[in-house]
Amino acid sequence: MSDTVKNLNEMMGKLKDVGELFKFGERMVPVVENFISFMSDFIPIIEEVNGSIEETRSKIPEASKQINNVTNATELAITEVLDVVDKINDEIHNIDDCLSDMIASRHSVEELVEQLSTEIKGNAKAEEILQEMLNKIDVSLELEMMKNRLKNIITSTDQITMSLQVQDITAQQLAAVNHLIISVQHKLSSLLAVFNLADEETFAKDNLDMPGTHFDANASYNKSTNDQDLVDSVISGEKASQDDIDKLFS
């Protein structure tokens, strides 16, 4: 076979390849068209996502401010309740002092009555009147009862004081939420910088300062004594092991 025929054969092979390529191209056209159509639908979605991220991010400072407002308002209200509890406790102590004075003066009256009954011994009528008078003015039982009722009121105000500790617990929970949403704001700013191909600092400049983590995110209002029981058992366990160590060195 001459070189010319060989070259022609080779060229025919290449032309076949080109033909195949065109056929493949034809098949690819609808795929590319679909892809372009998909992209043109997708861009507005991305823009929408971008807009909603920006909107969420811009609302965070207000949400954070509101959380702080709740904490401050609760603290103020609880301080007012504590003021009232203080006044009630002061009044209770005043009343308790008065009752103690009344009980003391009742004892001195009893002593005088004792003396008087010696003086009037033998005078049956006078003794009868004195006894009746004593029965009528005897309020010792009522005084004791009033003292007990005051104790009950003090127990109730103690319970109020215990319940008001919820403020410290909710304040810590809110501080944890605040910390979380501010960190979300910082993350969204970084994300927006990627989407908008803009400087991250532009987005970060209105970020809230990251608050400290001086809260117990797990703080819970639990009036059962389980937590304190655990503390006491850990303390006695630790103490026992410390005692064992001390013994070894003694």
Add this chain to the structure above:
Amino acid sequence: MSRKFLIVDDSNTMRRIVVNTLKSLGYNEYVEAEDGKVALEKLNADSAINFVITDWNMPVMTGLELTKAIRANERTKELPILMVTTRGVKEDIVQALQARVSNYVVKPFTPQILKEKIDLVLSN
């Protein structure tokens, strides 16, 4: 012996509640601090303080750091320290004991618990 308490808590409400409880127990002498750093300053300025009641979670300086600082100081190392905190898990309690708190109370507490623990610390 007269008792002068240092009450350390970043919550105004909690400081107020502890003060009220102490008053109801007959203890009327106290100073307050809103974090561990202020507490140390007050402790250094007032040698009459002989009992510390401290919260754990506070800004600037925590109650645990305060405890370590008090124990590291020759003048204050034997001071009774009662930790009063919301943290009630075993790891926290052990950590506080290792820092040598004298006792530990979980919030919310009753006045009776606080009294019990103060008495216990003072009797040791």
